[in-house]
Amino acid sequence: MGLKQNKGGKRKVMYVLIIFITIMIVMVFVIDKIVSLKTKDYIFDDxxxxxxxxVGVVLGTSKKLKNGNNNYYFIYRIQAAKKLYDAGKVSFFIVSGDNSSKEYNEPQDMKDDLVLAGITQDSIYLDYAGFRTLDSVIRTKDVFGQNTFTLISQKFHNERAVFLAQQYGLNAIGYNAKDVNAYYGFKTMAREKLARVKLLLDLLVNKKPKYGGEKIELP
Incomplete structure (x- = not known):
């Protein structure tokens, strides 16, 4: 009798676990779809x-991968910013990324490569505290005083960034940098699904950027 009860209890636990995992998977895909649908009219490839x-905001990523190879997400974002600049679609850039140590400085790396690409130094402003997409978007408004701007990143990232901006009443659009191939970007895309769930949780708890800072006025 005790053995049967033990088996029955294990089955119930297993069923509950399966139902929970199924709900979580469905929730991830529903949230992912909502973010894409809500932003599709504000994302541009052309x-x-x-x-x-x-103003354009180049969202940060590392210039190099951990193995020392070039990070094509970084390269393609620089190229996308240059295209907008040359076409007269953006006059000033905020490069927003992680500068959590002296040895790691995403904004400076982005600025250096933008200058090498032919964009004037006085057109580029650095946001050293763009540790997360949420920080970059909110600081564009709170620190740099911009309510209207163009986000520059890959499509999957732009969708999340534009969705976030919409929740704060900002007039943001996204210009899609070239994406990497499916094999190269598989882990990034998997993380993106979870990042969109985290985005909604941050909105629910009214998450704030890690740092504020003095106002920086653009011309």
Whole structure:
């Protein structure tokens, strides 16, 4: 009798676990779809079709991978920013990324490569505290005083960033940098699904950027 009860109890636990995992998987895919649908009219691939904004925000990523190889997410974002600049669709850039140590400085790396690409130094402003997409978006408003701007990253990242901006009443659009191939970007795409769930949780608890800072005025 005791053995049967033990087996029955294990089955119930197993069923509950399966139901819980199924709900979590469905929730992840539903949230992912909502973010994509809500932002599809504000995301652009064609530089000729995207509306012009005075300010573009290049979202940060590391210049190099951990193995020392080039990070193509970084390279393609620089190229996308240059296209907007050359087409007259953006006049100033905020490069927003992680500068958590002296040895790791995403904003400076982005600025250096933008200058090498032919963008004037006085057109580029550095946000050293863009540790997360949430920080980058909110600091664009709170620190740099911008309510209207163009986000520059890969499509999956732009969707999340534009969705976040919409929740704070900001007039943001996204210009999609070239994406990497499926094999190269598989882990990133998997993390993105979870990042979108985390995004909604951050909104529910009214998450704030890690750092504020003095106001920086753009011309």
């Amino acid at each position: 530089v000729d079709k995207i509306p012009a904004n005075r």
